[in-house]
Structure formats: C-alpha cells, structure tokens
Amino acid sequence: MSTAGSSPVTDWLDHLIILPILVPLAVAAMLIPINERERMLKGAIGFASTLVVFVVAVILMRFAAAGPDSLPGTGVYQLGNWPAPFGIVLVLDRLSALMLCLASGLALAAQVYSMARWHTAGHHFHSLFQLLVAGLNGAFLTGDLFNLFVFFEMMLAASYGLLLHGSGPVRVKAGLHYIAVNLAASALFLIGVSLIYGATGTLNMADLATKIAGLAPDSRRLVESGAAVLGVAFLVKAGMWPLSFWLPTAYAAATPPVAAVFAVLTKVGIYVIIRLHLLLFGAAAGTSSGFGQDWLIVGGMLTIAFGGIGVLASQAMGRLAGYSVLVSSGTLLAALGLGHQAMLAGALFYLVSSTLTIAAFFLLIELVERGRDAGADVLAVTMEAYGDFDEDEKEEEVGAAIPGTMAILGLCFCLSAVLLSGLPPLSGFIAKFALLRGLFAMPGSDLATAMSAADWTYVALLILSGLSAMIAMNRIGIRTFWASIEGTIPRVVVIEITPVVVLLAACIFLSLEAGPAMRYMQATADDLFQPIVHSERVLSAPRAGGR
Template sequence: MSFWSEHLVIAPILIPLVVGAILVLLDEKRRVAKSMISVLSTLALLVVAVQIMRYVSAVHAPGASVTAVYMLGNWPAPFGIVLVADRLSAMMLVLTALLALASLIFSLARWHKAGPHFHTLFQLLLMGLNGAFLTGDLFNLFVFFEVMLAASYGLLLHGSGPARVKAGLHYIAVNLAAALLFLIGVSLIYGITGTLNMADLAARIPELPHENRILLEAGCAVLGVAFLVKAGMWPLNFWLPPAYTAAAAPVAAIFAVMSKLGVYVIMRLSLLLFGDQAQESAGFGFDVLLYGGMITMAFGAVGVVASQALGRLAGYSVLVSSGTMLAAVGWGSTGVTAGALFYMVSSTLTIAAFFLLIELVERGQDAGANVLAVTMEAYGDADEEEEDDEVGVAMPGTLAALGICFGMCGILLAGLPPLSGFIAKFAMMSSMFNPAGLGSDLAIRPSAWWLVALIILSGLSALIAMTRAGIRTFWASIEGTVPRVLVMEMAPVILLLFLTVMLTLEGGSVMAYLEETARNLHVPQSYMNDVMSAQPIKPQEGGQP
C-alpha cells in the first residue's frame, strides 16, 4: 500500500468536511461558484470511492480479500479510533456517491436556490454517511450518525412550506428519541465489555460469562431499536412516508440511501457480533429481523396499493425495500445475503430515480388531479357517453421520455424481468429453495414459503400501483399539459436508470463481488484479524513515514 493509498480511506470524510466549511464562508449570492465546488467535490468522492473499492477487491491469496484499516492518531485498535474499509463499506461509498451526484445535478435546476446553505448541508450529510460506513467503533458511529441527522434536518425543511415543517418536526422528534436509545445501548455495551471497537467487541462476546450476557444482549437490543427506526421496520416506520413525501425531490433521492444506513448497521453488527462464532449469543435477534422484516414488507405493500399520490407510493416502496433487506439479514445465510445486497443496490438506485421523476411528472399536474381521477374511477365521467371525433392523440416527446423512465421504474420496483430487480429477487428466492448449496440445512425452511410469497406479492402490489398511476398520468391525464423539463433534470434520472441496466448486463461480475462480500460478512474472522493486527506506522529516519 502506497503512502497515498494509506490515507485514501479517510478522504470520503475529509473531502465533504473541508468543502462544507469552505461553502459556509461563501456568500449565498455566489450560487454558481458554490454549485461548481459542490459538484467537483462529489465527483472527487466518487473517484475516491471507486479507488477504495478496487483496492479492497484485490485478492492477494485464494479466498482472501483486503480490509483497509486507517488508524487516526496512529493508535492501534482497540485503544485508538480506526476507520475500516472492506467490500461492504466500499460498495456503500460508491452507491452514496452516485446518488449524491445525481441528486446534486438535479438540484442545480432550481432546488438549491430554495433556501440557504443547501450545498453545505448536502456535503455534511455526505460526510456523516461516509463516516458511518467507514467507522470501526460504535462511539464514532454515533458521532457520524448525529452529523448526518443534523444535516438531514435542514435538508428536509429546505424549501419551507407547511407540509415540510410538519413532517420535519415529526422527523426530528423521532430521530432524537432514536439517538437517545443509541446512547443507552452503547453505554450498556461498554459497561459490560469495556470496549466499543466492533472487531474487539466481536472477539470478547464469546468469552463473556453467562450472567453478563443478558445485559449485553439488552444493550444490543436497545441499540438495534435505534437503527430499526432509521431502517423503517414496522411499527417504527410511521414517520418515514410523510417525511420522504414532503422532502424536496433531490433531498428525497439522497434520503433513499439514508434508510439503507440503518440496514447496513444492522447487517454489519448482527453478522459480526452474533454470527456462528458468538457461541451462546449466536443468532441473537435474527428471528426478530426475519419476521419484523416480513411484516414491514406486508405493511409497505398495502401502503403502495393504497397510495394515490406518487410521493407516498415511493415512500412506501422504501419500506418494502427495507423490509426485504431486514428479512434477508434475519434469514442468516450467505446466498440470501448476497442476493439482498444486489437488491439493495438496485432498489436504492430505482427509488432515488423515482423520487426525481415524480417531481418532473407532477410539475404539469393540478394539485387535485389525483383526487378527481379517483372520483371519476369510482363514479364515472358524466360525459363518457359522448363521442370523441379524435381517434388518437400524439404524445409529446417530453411525456414519452418521462413515460419510458416511469415504466422502467415500475418494472424495477415490481421485480419483473429482464432488469436488475428481477435478478436480485430471483437470487434471494433461489438461495432459500436451494439450502443444500449453502452447506447448511438440507430441508427448506417453512418460513421460506412465506418470505417468497411476500416478495412476489410486494412486487405485484408495486406493479398494480405503478400501472394505475401511469395510466392516470400519461394515458388518461385530465389536464393534458406537458411539463417543462430541463436537460439537467432529466439526465440524473436517466443516469440512475442506466446504472440499473448496467447491473443487469454485468450481473455475473456484480454477483461474484457480492457473494464474496456475503462470505466475508458471515465469516468475519478476517475482518477481526485485520483490524486488531493493524500496526502503527513507524517513522523512518529523517521523520518521514
């Protein structure tokens, strides 16, 4: 590892931190300069994230991958703060950078001018997200979690309006309560184990006496509730659809990966702390995740079908996605985890594109159009018996482009072939019905039938809802007006959907990466060894490292 490669791990945190500080100093009237700096910073984040992914994907021995460990202050774990980049965190960095770039470009058309300090808050949000993905200890996870939340409060309220203020106040109250639970859980864990380093914690859990194990599991349960609130598991998800619906389009798009932060932490800690190596505590909480995720999927599917507004439809789609991921984590097998990771990438890109698309589609509609459309469906149109001399109506090019993107979002959310949503769901279901290939139980688990049924039914609900919304919007629109769409608004939507197409075309190589990621998660010994064995850099003669 070269000198610059050693310090590359901290770059996803430092870049948005420094840029955010610089943007605060610039006057709000210098919007062009602030926009250019913000976009260049996000591009740099994407380049750095790709380089980190390339490094951790390198294989130096058969079956062995690299875990990059960065020791802040040159203090080794568990005494010092460490940043850890492995396959999973690198993947999340790339995904976050892609969503950030698309959301930021979309915002330059109008939304970044709707309130002060948009670009600063956006960069600080990225800093919090990247730090949470990279941190190797629970305390700094809390620190980055709070940085992310503080920035998200301002972004959710960006643009003002009664709906945003109401949703924002609920969002702030819920997340402050989750932060309190976070501190309580971390305090219990530290009081029992004497460490907050994740790798060190995983090594100490098997050695705990039985009388201390109950308190540890209680602390982990409290900590888990804090992140299940963020992930949106039922019944802790009442705040999510209203908040995501009220947020500005580019903010809702980047929020799509924020809900996955909760899933990421649950996956990371569950498999690291309570895997097979945890002995008495092995599998702790897995059943809660499995059945809670299934209930969340069912709740989200009902919400998707019941939603008349596109924003709420997208919000409930986030719940379906999170529920599927949580159930996959609770399933506890390598094959299902690999398919779930593929699904997480595909669904996050899709939902982000959908949030951006909703802004463009609804731009030419009246606020009461959906209500009127529902009324006409229920009671009929008084003039429906009248003859219409016009045989057909040509669809303008803008509506055609929006309609194609809308159709792709529908296919991806429903999990229909040939796009990446189908590949992800098929990979999960195939692993559930082929347990012999996993080297574990030979019999198919009874819960597999329920989970597969929910995966299929949630996809069917998305198909019904998206078809109904598409007909109202593009085929039988009441107003018939064509929204004015700029290229910089359409390009991010096309970019995100193009990435899902690339996931489909490169499905084999992507699945190979994710299968190795899943194996490393389920057998975390290499992660633990790499973190605990990392040595401080010794200065050479002349004072140069």
C-alpha cells in the first residue's frame, strides 16, 4: 500500500489491505475438496478465516482513523506495482474501512450462528460464505469500476447459492426471483460501465473525478447516461422503490445466518451510490454537479413510505425484518439526495446501527418462532422457508441449551424493538437525532425559510417510520410473548444466542461511544466532500520501491 510519506513503522501494514480479499478467497478454494461429512472441520476453518478478516478490518479502520498526522494520504495498494489509472488499485479510506469492519463483523456473527445446524442444510455452505465475504470486501476496496463489477458478480454468485441453500419450495421460488432480478441488474451494470468507458477512456474512479468537469457536452451526456444506467443497477441492490418488490420475500425465505449477512448486501448498493455520487457528481463536477440527486430524494422517500406501510402490514417477523431493510435503505438514499453535508455523518451512523440491528433481528426470528405452532399464523414464514430438519439433524445441534430461554429471547426482542423504532437511549435514536440535527443545522437565521418542503417531508417520514416499527414490534411481541398460544419453549443453544447478544451489545456500545463514533463519521463525511483531494492522493501514490 502506497502512502505519501509512509514510514518504516507502517511498512508491515502496507500489505494488509489485500488480506480481506485474499484470505477468504483462498480458504473458499481450500474448503471445496474437503468431504461434506467434515462440516465441523470446514466450519472451524471458515470461522478462523472470518476472524482473521475481522481483525485485519479493525486494524485497517484504526489505521484509516489515525488522520493525516500519521497517515498523510489515502492508502493505495497497487497490484502488480502499476500506478493508477493504468493498473488495478485497491483504495483504503475511512469509508471503505468502516464498511470492511461492519461486513466482517456481521459475517463473523453469522458464521458462528450457522455452525449450530444451518450449515448442514446443503452442500458447500462455508465455501460459498467465504466467496461472499471476499466479494463484499473487494467491492468496498476496489478503486475502479471494472473490478467493482468483478467483485459485485462474485458476491452475487455466492449469494445465489446461499439463498437457495437448504430445502423448501418457498426458498426456491424466492431464490429464482432473486437470481433473475440481480442478473438483470448485472447486465445494466455492464452497460453503464461500457458507456462511461467509451466517453472517458478510463474506469478508475479517481481519474474519472478529475476528468468529468472538462468533458465535452456530447461526452458528458454519454457519461450521465452511463451513470444513470449504473445507478439503476445499484438501486436494485439497495432496494429503492419500485425496484424493491423482490427483497422482503427473498430475505424472509433465506436461512437466518444468510439473511443476517444479506442485511449488509443492500448496503453495498448504498456504499457505491455514496462513493460515486460524491466523487463524480460533487461540487467540482461542473455542470454535472448534483446529477440524479432529485431521483434519490423522491425514490428514497417513497421507499421509506413503502417500507413503513409494509412493516405495519407484516404479520410475520421475517417479512417485518425485510421491510425494515427497505426503511433503512430509503432513509439513507433520501439523506444523500438532500445533499446536506451536515447530514452525511448522521447517515453513516444510521447505516451502521440499522444494519447491526436488522442482522441481529434476522438471527433472533428463527429462535423465537422455533417453539410456535407452524400453523399459528397464516401469514407467518412457513417451516419450508427455514428448511425442514428431521429429528436426527435436530440432535446434532452444537452446544448446551441456555436456561431462562424465553426471558433472554424476550429481552433481545425488546432491544431490537427499541433500536428499530429509534427510541432513546440506544443507537437507533442517536442516529435519527444526528440526521435531524444535520438537517436543522442549515445556514440562515429563519429555519422555516432555510428548509425546503423536501426537508420537512423527510422529517415527517423519519418519525412516522419509527412509529410504524414501534406499533408492529409491539403487536408481534404481545402475540409472541404475552398472548396464550400453542407451542413449546424452544431449545436454544449458546452458540445460537451468542451472536444475537453480541450484535445487540455492539449497538449498545455504539450508543455509549456515540461521541467518538460521530467524530469518525464526521471525518469520513468531510473526506467524501473533498473528491479532488481523494483523487490526487490515489493518482499521486508512488509505486513500491519508487519515489
């Protein structure tokens, strides 16, 4: 990794940036020849790989957060020692480090949860899981659009197998819809990339940022057309209405550990939109500045409304969690579209908090519904959706059953409800407060004239979405934990409840450390609103062994 003025003290860190891609990719290949009857061995190797990736991600995040005093420049890893824009580069900054840490933490929790029983539902679970992790990390680190397409496809190919992992017609039907939609999005991705390359002659993001302001009118229209097509591809993945019809059903049908990791897959689309929108169409983009911003505002707000209505209408917890993903995506897209720099730090805080919460809720759902009668709710997720295990497989669950099962599950459910609703004092409330504070921190003495109708609409939707989540979670919680229903107390083992507790504890820790976390998010937002500085750091990074 090349940084301007790097010292020998940081030389050992220089090659860490490629490890989040290289380690899971190598482990995925290594696990394929191992016999499927050695699932615990494969699980242990996969867990070790994911743990290494998480540790590396934490180190890289601390490295990126050190600031310009100890890291005078953006970290750039030049594959083959070819400098940008001619060679392939991996770029580490505060945003990519944040997403790396979030994705690897969720992957680690899902990996532990799957080893109780879910990895036995089909073949090559751990290889597919490692490929998914490698694709995710590559998408966050790559510095050019072509390799973004490569890692995006790696991630999607693994997600196809993971969504279909197991048995049951519900999962197969949802999986085939998921594959068809995402294949169409991939085709749009390739078309958009081709249009941009044809107009500019480059796919390096930093190089594009320096060229877009000086393009001729014809080339500029071609770039904007390519960016629009590319945006549709990523908005499909982000779940913006009306492109989100597939998401609640697909996520509800996935096995719990897969659904938990899928909670961060939608954030890949959000990440790329944040990256490209601020890098290519920021204030320095000339007449292209703010391109597509109005669509993000309208689409984001409609997604919040659609997701909020879906949350209220959901009778099954799986679909409620799926619509909560849409509310989260809509909140972030609308915040980005409004274009207020003061809001971006709050949006990034909300991204982390909402993703951790929804992932924990996906893991919790199956534990809560395990003791319920499968026919208690006509709209509940069927047993086929979670896979049908026979008695022999149930006896192979790993770990000891926890005492006070319903009390622990009830407490975790209450914490999830508070976080999803955005009630104080946890991180869900802090995130929404930070968003509103950034929105109200507008220039001008008169707040009523400083804020537009879109700003006030966003405030109303943010409050109403929290209210809908609170009503829906209260209704389901009363029906599940208080009302008299037929069913038995579920047998929950420690290895299953531990990831849920850890993810919820991470949200509590984020609440307690909100000050340092917001300072990091604010520094990240400041970096994103300086695209020319970012581009110069990437393009001027020296080659290894050179000056």
